[in-house]
Amino acid sequence: MYRLAIDDLEAGYGAVKALHGVSLEVRQGETVALLGTNGNGKSTLMKCIMGLLKPSGGSIVLEKDGERVELTGKSTHEIVALGVAMVPEGRRLFPKLSVRENLLLGAYRRGARGVIEHNLALCHEAFPVLQERSAQLAGSMSGGQQQMLAIARAIMSAPRLLLVDEPSVGLSPVLVKQMVDTIAAL
Secondary structure, three states: OEEEEEEEEEEEEOOEEEEEEEEEEEEOOOOOOOOOOOOOOHHHHHHHHOOOOOOOEEEEEEEEOOEEEEOOOOOHHHHHHOOEEEEOOOOOOOOOOEHHHHHHHHOOOHHHHOOHHHHHHHHHHHOHHHHHOOOOEHHHOOHHHHHHHHHHHHHOOOOOEEEEOOOOOOOOHHHHHHHHHHHHHO
16 A cells, blocks of 8 residues: 655745645555646645755655555655656756666666566567667757657656646647646556
């Protein structure tokens, strides 16, 4: 059993409060979408979950196989080690590394190292273009291909919880549908 519970979360940037009493729950197997216009706190919430931004109030608890772990105050590295991965807005790839090298960097988490070949096969099945272009530099790919690579790199960490921030930015409507369908299938 895997569950994320956010209760009464408050966070912001200096005097600007982006999150006011946010509560939500994500259970194993669920797909949850946060919708809203720019500036509504979606990215801020994800940054809090990943330990990139310290909340000013509330709690973020991960239940993993019966164990409750408070994520607030944990480092991003510790949170990733618990099986949480994030595809950040803007993709944040290593543009001068190949597709394969970017994918392998996603598998640095100890829990992912034993399943690298399995996860590579999963990524190649979900995004066949990544296998075809495994030697290509990530920075020379189209925006849609880079988004596929960013998602696949997160999958390489063998996450139990995958956060995807702005998966459709800069993509054509056809690619948006493909991306949403692939994320749902994963």
